[in-house]
Amino acid sequence: MELVEAILLTVITASTPLLLAASGELVVERAGVLNLGIEGMMIIGAACGFAAAFTTGSVFIGALCGIAAGAALAGVFAALTLGLAANQVASGLALTILGVGLSGLIGTSYIGQKIVGAAHLHIPYLSDLPFVGKMVFGQDAFVYVSVALIAAIWYFLYRTRPGLVLRSVGDNHASAHALGYPVLKIRTLAVLFGGACAGLGGAYLPLAYTPFWVSGMTAGRGWIALALVVFASWMPWRLLIGAYLFGGITILQLHAQATGLGIPSQLMSSLPYLATVIVLVVISWMRGKAGSPAPASLGLAFVPDR
Amino acid sequence: MDDAVAVAPGPGRPVQPEGQVPLLEAVGIVKRYGDFTANDNINLQIWPTEVHALLGENGAGKSTLVKMIYGLLQPTAGEFKWQGEPIVLTGPASARARGIGMVFQHFSLFEQLTVAENVALGLDTAPLAGIDERVAEVSRAYGLPLDPKREVWRLSVGERQRIEIVRCLLQNPKLLILDEPTSVLTPQEVEQLFRTLRVLRTEGRAILYISHKLDEVRALCDTATILRGGKVVGTCDPRAESSQSIARMMVGTDIGEVRSDGSKKLGAPRLVVRDLSLMPDDPHGIRLEGISFEVPAGEVLGLAGVAGNGQDELFAALSGEVRSDRADMITIDGRAAGRLTITDRRRIGVAFVPEERLGHATAPRFKLSDNTLISGHVAGSMVRGGFIDRGQMVAFVDHITKSYDVRKGKPDPEAASLSGGNLQKYVVGREILREPKLLIISQPTWGVDAGAAAAIRQAIIDLASRGAAVLVMSQDLDELYEICDRLVVICAGRLSAPRVTRHADRGEIGMLMAGVGIKGKEDAHAARA
Numbered sequence: 001m002e003l004v005e006a007i008l009l010t011v012i013t014a015s016t017p018l019l020l021a022a023s024g025e026l027v028v029e030r031a032g033v034l035n036l037g038i039e040g041m042m043i044i045g046a047a048c049g050f051a052a053a054f055t056t057g058s059v060f061i062g063a064l065c066g067i068a069a070g071a072a073l074a075g076v077f078a079a080l081t082l083g084l085a086a087n088q089v090a091s092g093l094a095l096t097i098l099g100v101g102l103s104g105l106i107g108t109s110y111i112g113q114k115i116v117g118a119a120h121l122h123i124p125y126l127s128d129l130p131f132v133g134k135m136v137f138g139q140d141a142f143v144y145v146s147v148a149l150i151a152a153i154w155y156f157l158y159r160t161r162p163g164l165v166l167r168s169v170g171d172n173h174a175s176a177h178a179l180g181y182p183v184l185k186i187r188t189l190a191v192l193f194g195g196a197c198a199g200l201g202g203a204y205l206p207l208a209y210t211p212f213w214v215s216g217m218t219a220g221r222g223w224i225a226l227a228l229v230v231f232a233s234w235m236p237w238r239l240l241i242g243a244y245l246f247g248g249i250t251i252l253q254l255h256a257q258a259t260g261l262g263i264p265s266q267l268m269s270s271l272p273y274l275a276t277v278i279v280l281v282v283i284s285w286m287r288g289k290a291g292s293p294a295p296a297s298l299g300l301a302f303v304p305d306r
Numbered sequence: 307m308d309d310a311v312a313v314a315p316g317p318g319r320p321v322q323p324e325g326q327v328p329l330l331e332a333v334g335i336v337k338r339y340g341d342f343t344a345n346d347n348i349n350l351q352i353w354p355t356e357v358h359a360l361l362g363e364n365g366a367g368k369s370t371l372v373k374m375i376y377g378l379l380q381p382t383a384g385e386f387k388w389q390g391e392p393i394v395l396t397g398p399a400s401a402r403a404r405g406i407g408m409v410f411q412h413f414s415l416f417e418q419l420t421v422a423e424n425v426a427l428g429l430d431t432a433p434l435a436g437i438d439e440r441v442a443e444v445s446r447a448y449g450l451p452l453d454p455k456r457e458v459w460r461l462s463v464g465e466r467q468r469i470e471i472v473r474c475l476l477q478n479p480k481l482l483i484l485d486e487p488t489s490v491l492t493p494q495e496v497e498q499l500f501r502t503l504r505v506l507r508t509e510g511r512a513i514l515y516i517s518h519k520l521d522e523v524r525a526l527c528d529t530a531t532i533l534r535g536g537k538v539v540g541t542c543d544p545r546a547e548s549s550q551s552i553a554r555m556m557v558g559t560d561i562g563e564v565r566s567d568g569s570k571k572l573g574a575p576r577l578v579v580r581d582l583s584l585m586p587d588d589p590h591g592i593r594l595e596g597i598s599f600e601v602p603a604g605e606v607l608g609l610a611g612v613a614g615n616g617q618d619e620l621f622a623a624l625s626g627e628v629r630s631d632r633a634d635m636i637t638i639d640g641r642a643a644g645r646l647t648i649t650d651r652r653r654i655g656v657a658f659v660p661e662e663r664l665g666h667a668t669a670p671r672f673k674l675s676d677n678t679l680i681s682g683h684v685a686g687s688m689v690r691g692g693f694i695d696r697g698q699m700v701a702f703v704d705h706i707t708k709s710y711d712v713r714k715g716k717p718d719p720e721a722a723s724l725s726g727g728n729l730q731k732y733v734v735g736r737e738i739l740r741e742p743k744l745l746i747i748s749q750p751t752w753g754v755d756a757g758a759a760a761a762i763r764q765a766i767i768d769l770a771s772r773g774a775a776v777l778v779m780s781q782d783l784d785e786l787y788e789i790c791d792r793l794v795v796i797c798a799g800r801l802s803a804p805r806v807t808r809h810a811d812r813g814e815i816g817m818l819m820a821g822v823g824i825k826g827k828e829d830a831h832a833a834r835a
Contacts, residue, residue, distance in 0.1 A: 161426070161434060168416045168427050175414035178378065179428055180398030296417060 005131055007251060012135065012143060013209055015247025017042070017201040017218075019146045021225035022232075022239050023153055024197025029229055030157065031190035032170035032297035036092025037077050038198045039222025040099020045070040045199025047103035047110075050206035050213040054110055059118045059207050063142070063200060066207070070199015071192050073099055078191040082184050085301040100216065110213045117211035118142060142204045147240070149197070154236040166190060170295030173302040183302050198222065220273065227276045231283060233293040249275050327390035329354050329512050330375065330406075330481055335384035337370050344370040346536040348384070352481060357503065357513045359523040359544060362533035363556055363755040368516050371533070372483050375514070376408045377401040399430055407474030408483040409467065415458050421469055422454035428473035444472050448502050463613055464495045471502065482506060483514045488522060492612050493783070493816035500526055518556070518756075519784075520549040532556055553756065573603030576744045576775035578637040582630060582644075584623055592616040592799045594623065599794055599801060601744070601775040606766060608790030608807070609779040612819050616799040617748065617779050618661070624746050624777070625658045626651045638744060652684040657742035659733055661749040661779075663726065667733045670722035674714070675699040677721050678706075678736060685740065702736075710735035711761065727758040734762050738769050745769060748779040763789050783815065797821040 021042055028035050035041075048069035053062025077095050080086040118140040121127065127137040157163040166186055169176045173183045201221070206213050224246055232238035253268040261268075328351040337345040345367045352358045362368045373379040375386065377395035385392050388404050395401045398408075415424050422437045429437075438454040445452040450468040458466060467487060474482055484503075488496045503513055503526065517523050523530055523544045530544040532555045540555045582597040594616050601607045611617055622628040623636070630636055630644035637643060638654055646654075658681070660666040668677045678699050682688050688698045706712060710731040714724055721729060730751070737745065750766065751759035767789055770776045780786050786793055786807070793810050795802040795818035802818045817823055 159434070164419075164423055164426060164434065168419060168423075171416040171418050172414070175410075175416060176427075178398070178410060178414040180377070180402075181427075293418075 005134065007255060008135055010254075011244065011248045011251045012139060013247075014250045015243045016143050016146050017204045017209065017221055018225050018228060018246055019240065019243035020142070020149065020201030020204060021198045021222060022201075022228040022243060023146070023149050023236070024194035024201075025225055026229050026232065026234060026236060026239055027153060027157075027166070027197075028190050028194035029298055030170045030234060030295055031166050031187045032173055032295050032300065032302075033081065033187050033191055034088045034092065034299040035074070035077055035191060035194055036089055036226065037073065037095030037099065037222075038092075038194075038225050039218060039220065040096035041070040041073045041195045041198035042099075042202030042205075042222045042225075043103040043216070043218040044073050044099040044106075045202030046205050046217055047106040047213070049199070049203030050110055050115070051106055053115050053207055054113055054213075057115075059115075062115075062207050063203050066199045066203025067196045068199070070202065071196040074191050074195020074198070077195070078188045081301065082187050082191070085303050088299050088301070096222070104215045107213050107215050111215070112212070114212045115207070118208040140208050142200075142208055145200075150236050150240050157236065167295075170297055173297045173300070177302070177304055183304065187302075198225070201225070224272065224276055227280055230294075231279055233283075234295065246272055246275065326353075328352055328387075329356075329389060331387040331390075332371070332375070333385050333387060335371065335374065335386070336382045337367075337374060337379065338382045344536050345374070345381070348533075348536075348538055350531055350538065352512050352514060354480070354512050355507055355510055356529060357507055357515055357527045359527035359530035360514060360516045360533065361518065361520075361523060361530050361552065361556055363518065363757075366533040366556070367536040368533055369485070370536075372408070372485060372514065372516060375401070376406060376483060402430060402477055402479075405478070405480035406483065407477055407479030407481070408485070409470040409474055409487060410485055415466055415469060417459040418457060420455055420457055421452055421461075424458060424469055425454075425473045425476060429476055440476060441472055444475050448472075448475065448505060449498070450502065464491055467491070467499075471499075475506075479511065481512045481514060483516070485516045486518070487515075488517070488519065492819045493812065494820055496522070520544075520552050523552070524549065556756070571604055573773060574640075575600040575602045575637075576639055577601040577624075577777065579624075580635055580637070582620075582623060582635045584619060584628065584630065586619055587628070592619050594619050594799045597796075597799075597801045599804065601777055603743075603773050603775050604770055605792065606770045606776045606778060606790045607804070608786035608793045609777060609796055610783060610786050610793055610815055610819060611779075611781070611796035613781055615797050615819075617796060619799070620796065621658075621660060621746065621748050621779065625656075625660070649684055652681060655743035657681065657737035657740055657745050659737050659745070659747040659750065661752065663729050663733055664722060668721040668729065671720055673718045673720055674703045674706075674724075674732060675718050677732075678702045681737060682740070702739075706732055706735035706739060709739060710765070727754040730754050731758055731762065734765060738765050741772075741774075742769075743774050745774060745776045746779075747776065749782075750778060750780065751782070751785060759785075783812065787812075795819055795824065797824050800824045 021038055025035060025038055045066035049062040049066030052065035053059050056062070073095060077091055080091045081088045120138050120140050123137050127133045129137070157167060165176070165181055169181060169183050169186050177183050202218055205217050228239060228242045228246065231242040250272045253271040256263070257265050257268050330352045332348050332350040335345055335348040336343065348371055360368050360371070370379065374381050375395070377397045377400055386395065387393065393404065416427070422441055425441050426434055426437045441452060441454040444450070445468065450472055452465065452468050452472060458469070487499060491499065507513060515523070515527055527544050530542050530552065531538055532540045532542070532552065534556060542552070544552060578600045580598050582594055584594040586593055592615060597620065599607070609617065609620070619628070623630055626646055626648040633642040633644040635644040638651065638656060641654060643651055643654070664670045668680065675696065676699070679688060679694065682702065688695055688702070700718060703718060707714070712724070712728050712732045712735065714728060724732065734747070734750065745766070747766065750762050754762065763785065766776055766778065778786065778790060790807050792804045793807050793815065794804045795815060797819060798821055802824045805815070
């Protein structure tokens with residue numbers, strides 16, 4: 001029982017960075033932009049977040065700096081792909097490489113340093129309830145923010161007018177423009193929001209998950225976040241399920257290794273990534289006949305005529 | 307230019323009491339793009355309760371002008387007056403706020419959103435709640451049936467247009483702009499639309515009706531302003547003019563009439579389609595059911611139908627983009643061809659002109675010479691031993707250019723840089739100059755100006771008179787009546803029995819297009835037996 005509780009607790013912490021980054025990307029893609037730079041924005045958020053938290057001693061300021069750094073890199077992406085109508089795939093890949101490189105540079109002086117990680121909530125009695133207590137009432141603030149974010153994004157997309165406009169821009173940017181909606185402005189805001197979420201997701205890693213800095217510590221989570229958006233077929237609540245599923249696989253393979261199954265550890269650590277590939281293949285196979293639920297303008301550059 | 311006459315009150319103008327001002331007036335509107343003048347000193351008056359036609363060929367400047375009226379573009383010079391007051395329209399929202407609504411030619415709809423969401427996007431202030439009821443109310447009041455909860459991709463073209471109109475009407479516009487609204491409708495849907503427009507006029511609204519279909523303009527409009535080369539070349543009462551006289555103003559010269567030399571000798575069937583049934587790959591596609599027809603040598607067979615009733619699927623099956631289940635479903639010149647590839651079909655003398663000029667018939671970013679290879683690689687001397695001969699390709703482009711009067715800036719430009727009409731002439735020339743025995747051509751003159759359209763139609767008729775069989779798919783009934791010997795109609799993936807064009811009644815064809823009178827599969831079997 002205690003082991004199961006421990007596993008579930010770690011699943012939640014492993015899923016939170018994926019969920020944060022993927023929620024941002026979901027909004028970006030709903031607006032019709034494909035940002036492959038998520039990995040870069042996550043890791044720059046992680047490096048800046050750790051540096052700020054270490055310098056100030058405040059996890060909160062660290063998280064803010066992570067958000068700002070992710071959004072800043074996303075700003076570069078927006079300038080390239082929206083301002084200059086550059087290819088989104090190439091720009092996204094380039095920014096991932098840039099982000100990984102920059103994070104190494106920022107992080108050099110912090111290697112081996114430790115901080116006090118994000119505090120966990122403690123409500124007397126509630127948090128002490130058996131089994132559910134710690135899981136529901138004993139998490140760090142990031143976890144609650146990530147779930148609240150999904151609810152907020154769902155409400156925004158499906159219940160508010162700006163959310164409807166954002167979806168319309170992703171579905172058909174030419175029509176949205178013809179109706180007088182500022183396509184590029186909406187997309188820029190979406191991209192900045194996506195970058196901020198990725199930065200926060202990245203910052204979660206050194207601020208709460210493992211409270212120290214290791215270069216390259218996002219370890220491909222940005223790519224999994226991208227796959228999750230497809231897995232969720234661009235629906236916020238499915239994203240929640242998907243993120244916890246993948247977090248679960250990550251943790252299960254760790255425990256499977258600990259129990260000493262006779263499977264090479266390298267193979268076990270590749271499970272989450274393998275699962276990503278398999279899920280994507282299965283999804284596209286199942287959809288073969290049903291059409292894509294992807295936003296129709298996804299990845300297409302838009303240049304308004306003047 | 308002295309033919310750019312200022313607008314004078316025409317005889318057909320509705321009542322214009324003394325002292326009243328026009329609803330909308332364009333005064334000396336100029337729009338320039340670099341050296342190119344799209345609109346040159348346009349003067350135009352639209353009065354309340356007037357249905358005002360804006361006529362002109364492609365590139366005459368109609369779209370540019372209405373985009374400025376709707377605030378999408380800003381004029382380089384000149385001004386608009388709304389009820390006598392000078393106004394500046396900074397965007398569609400400011401146009402809508404004045405009471406200007408627009409129904410776009412290529413619908414500005416969002417496929418994955420519902421009808422109600424699409425309508426809400428066109429309204430600036432409406433709350434999302436309660437929009438369903440308002441849509442239902444307006445669609446009832448004007449006879450435009452719509453289900454607010456359905457997603458747009460499930461709807462027919464006619465229904466989509468209703469969304470656009472309902473969206474405009476919910477803003478209670480004083481001026482409604484319609485850009486080529488009937489190009490995709492059945493004759494019955496056109497009548498329904500006209501009824502709605504007449505109701506709107508009696509409510510005191512003005513309508514600016516953009517079209518190049520002269521018969522419709524003469525049936526509906528009170529005034530017509532004709533544009534040519536970005537200038538107003540005349541204003542008239544279309545009911546007092548003949549279609550020919552208006553066409554002459556639009557084009558500037560008389561258009562040669564297309565006709566065959568009369569010596570029709572039909573030969574053996576070149577294309578025989580027997581019981582062709584096909585499931586679509588695309589979930590939104592149309593299932594073809596028991597399609598059977600023949601095209602003998604020397605005949606032009608026309609395929610009429612509203613877009614999205616299986617034309618694309620039939621084209622793909624005939625061209626070999628989709629292989630048939632059995633080889634004998636399609637026979638070309640006596641050879642079972644249903645399982646042949648596109649290239650093999652081209653080798654036995656078939657040529658294809660798909661509907662989409664850019665992206666299907668040509669690679670947009672390739673030069674014209676490179677584009678000759680798309681269909682030209684199967685025959686001729688352009689490819690030898692795996693190497694391409696650029697000289698041959700360029701020579702072929704020259705040949706097409708001369709034979710089909712393709713106008714282009716550079717000797718060998720990219721396909722995407724040509725205007726629609728010139729690119730279509732290039733594609734048609736590329737295919738017909740190979741002297742195919744069978745030509746399958748879809749929307750031969752879609753969006754092509756009248757002069758080029760006449761040339762293309764003549765080329766099709768000449769090809770047939772040289773012994774080829776031609777299948778023309780078109781949504782333009784006038785075109786089919788002009789060039790085809792027989793007509794078939796496709797609706798929901800089923801084909802009607804053929805009609806001889808000379809005896810085919812337009813009303814009946816319209817009913818067939820709407821699916822009334824096309825027999826089911828069983829009846830088709832019985833009819834053939």
